[in-house]
Amino acid sequence: MTDKFYITTPIYYVNDKPHIGHAYTSVATDFVARFMRKKGYDVRFQTGTDEHGLKIQKAAENRGKEPLDLCNENSQIFRDLTKSLNLSNDDFIRTTEQRHIDGASYLWKRLHERNQIYLGEYTGWYSINDETFYNEKDLTKQNDGSFKTITGGPVEWITEKSYFFKLSEWSDKLLDLYKNNSDFISPKSKKNEVVKFVESGLNDLSISRTSFKWGIKTPTDGGHIMYVWLDALTCYANGVGYLNDTVDTLNKYWDNVTHIVGKDILRHHAVYWPAFLMAADLDLPKRIFAHGWWTNEGSKISKSLGNVIDPIEIINEYGLEQFRYFLLREVPFGNDGDFSKKALINRINSDLVNDLGNLCQRSLTMIEKKLESVVPNITNKGNEEKALQESIEIILDKGPKLINEFKIHDYIKLVWEHIGKVNKYFNDSKPWELEKENEEMFLNVLAITAEQIKNIAFFIEPIMPNISREILEIVGVDKVNLKFEDMKRVNIFGNKLSKVNHLFKRVQE
Numbered sequence: 001m002t003d004k005f006y007i008t009t010p011i012y013y014v015n016d017k018p019h020i021g022h023a024y025t026s027v028a029t030d031f032v033a034r035f036m037r038k039k040g041y042d043v044r045f046q047t048g049t050d051e052h053g054l055k056i057q058k059a060a061e062n063r064g065k066e067p068l069d070l071c072n073e074n075s076q077i078f079r080d081l082t083k084s085l086n087l088s089n090d091d092f093i094r095t096t097e098q099r100h101i102d103g104a105s106y107l108w109k110r111l112h113e114r115n116q117i118y119l120g121e122y123t124g125w126y127s128i129n130d131e132t133f134y135n136e137k138d139l140t141k142q143n144d145g146s147f148k149t150i151t152g153g154p155v156e157w158i159t160e161k162s163y164f165f166k167l168s169e170w171s172d173k174l175l176d177l178y179k180n181n182s183d184f185i186s187p188k189s190k191k192n193e194v195v196k197f198v199e200s201g202l203n204d205l206s207i208s209r210t211s212f213k214w215g216i217k218t219p220t221d222g223g224h225i226m227y228v229w230l231d232a233l234t235c236y237a238n239g240v241g242y243l244n245d246t247v248d249t250l251n252k253y254w255d256n257v258t259h260i261v262g263k264d265i266l267r268h269h270a271v272y273w274p275a276f277l278m279a280a281d282l283d284l285p286k287r288i289f290a291h292g293w294w295t296n297e298g299s300k301i302s303k304s305l306g307n308v309i310d311p312i313e314i315i316n317e318y319g320l321e322q323f324r325y326f327l328l329r330e331v332p333f334g335n336d337g338d339f340s341k342k343a344l345i346n347r348i349n350s351d352l353v354n355d356l357g358n359l360c361q362r363s364l365t366m367i368e369k370k371l372e373s374v375v376p377n378i379t380n381k382g383n384e385e386k387a388l389q390e391s392i393e394i395i396l397d398k399g400p401k402l403i404n405e406f407k408i409h410d411y412i413k414l415v416w417e418h419i420g421k422v423n424k425y426f427n428d429s430k431p432w433e434l435e436k437e438n439e440e441m442f443l444n445v446l447a448i449t450a451e452q453i454k455n456i457a458f459f460i461e462p463i464m465p466n467i468s469r470e471i472l473e474i475v476g477v478d479k480v481n482l483k484f485e486d487m488k489r490v491n492i493f494g495n496k497l498s499k500v501n502h503l504f505k506r507v508q509e
């Protein structure tokens with residue numbers, strides 16, 4: 001039986017349009033999903049929208065709309081974005097769907113039955129922006145005496161009747177979980193922050209609200225709605241039908257779950273979520289990875305500064321493959337990064353146009369012009385040719401290890417080193433001279449280069465699926481969904497090239 005691998009993005013709030021942060025989480029998750037499929041895993045990839053809570057209710061009020069109307073409109077925009085980004089997601093879940101409401105209610109009932117919930121009153125700080133309760137010590141005081149959260153939003157003081165989850169009882173179990181499963185949270189620096197937070201002592205968590213209506217009614221008390229994070233987190237399990245008593249065929253994906261999230265929401269995923277599941281006597285996800293945040297030309301991205309980056313605008317101006325490549329290559333996954341047009345253009349012109357584009361263009365047009373587009377056979381493997389083969393073996397061996405550690409940028413670097421080697425091989429072999437001097441060697445160099453270009457197409461598929469497809473089509477490979485293990489079997493010798501076009505356009509600075 002093929003190994004299962006279930007990977008998720010967070011579900012996105014529908015109070016506003018998507019920005020680069022949403023695109024980033026989604027593209028990185030898509031990369032991992034595609035990579036794991038190429039490795040031969042049976043992958044399920046879920047994304048979706050988070051539609052309940054005060055933040056959404058207020059956004060609807062401000063626009064003079066019913067909450068559900070706003071959700072329908074904006075959720076569709078996020079769904080459209082999955083197409084614009086060419087995500088390979090298998091599911092798109094909305095928290096207003098019945099399957100989600102049923103699952104969230106099921107978790108509540110299990111917590112209730114296990115005596116993990118009690119009625120009380122919450123008095124303290126709340127951020128609508130983050131939909132999060134804060135201790136004063138976790139806030140920063142402003143000059144005017146008000147407080148701000150780590151994400152920069154304001155907080156308000158609230159007092160209301162609320163059900164509490166006995167989170168404080170789960171500290172030791174959580175610490176054991178982190179200790180016994182050393183890669184449950186990564187990167188390490190983020191894991192250490194979570195451990196410190198839990199070690200400093202956990203308060204019970206308010207998990208219902210009574211001062212507004214837009215949410216899922218708690219199944220045990222119709223006067224309360226569920227805290228939006230308890231509601232939202234269950235989406236991961238609901239997408240594979242895990243939160244009910246019947247056996248769903250998708251259930252098996254719950255055996256191997258990876259959540260990709262931004263650093264701002266790590267606490268909810270690495271503390272609250274496993275605590276809810278343990279308290280309900282349910283299985284936990286395997287891994288949680290927290291990535292960093294993008295700034296825009298050095299400044300924090302915020303609506304008030306008017307510097308929000310619209311992914312669709314970038315795609316329209318520079319191209320989807322270029323955008324995906326930049327997001328994944330520019331910043332080590334897990335670190336913060338800065339978006340600038342200069343950096344984007346640099347990457348496009350140097351890595352894509354000069355390195356990959358030129359390699360394909362120069363070698364394949366030679367086959368087109370000199371050999372009536374027919375890819376010749378390899379006849380000789382000397383040391384240089386063998387070195388290229390070894391470099392392929394290194395990527396096949398190291399690649400999965402790097403991705404297992406979520407080192408996406410290191411994987412890309414490795415692939416680009418290989419592209420550099422193939423470029424060097426082609427240049428040093430001087431096929432334009434060999435053509436007259438040694439026909440056999442001439443054919444051999446073109447065959448080796450074409451073979452390597454095919455291999456490169458396999459390696460870049462998780463980064464730039466369309467370009468990968470385009471290259472494979474040029475060299476006459478029409479099979480789709482190829483795995484890494486198919487790479488050596490896919491024969492291109494004797495294939496007729498289809499028209500060779502420039503893969504990337506140089507961008508004027």
Ligand code: MSP
Nearest residue numbers: 010011012013021022050232233261262263293294
């Ligand atoms: N709805 C919650 C998640 C619930 S999951 C059960 C939420 N939604 S969000 O729309 O605000 O954010 C979703 C993702 O976008 C988060 O992973 C967040 O880190 C990411 N980003 C938001 N701004 C970002 C940047 N400036 N840079 C990178 N990612 C950032 O949180």
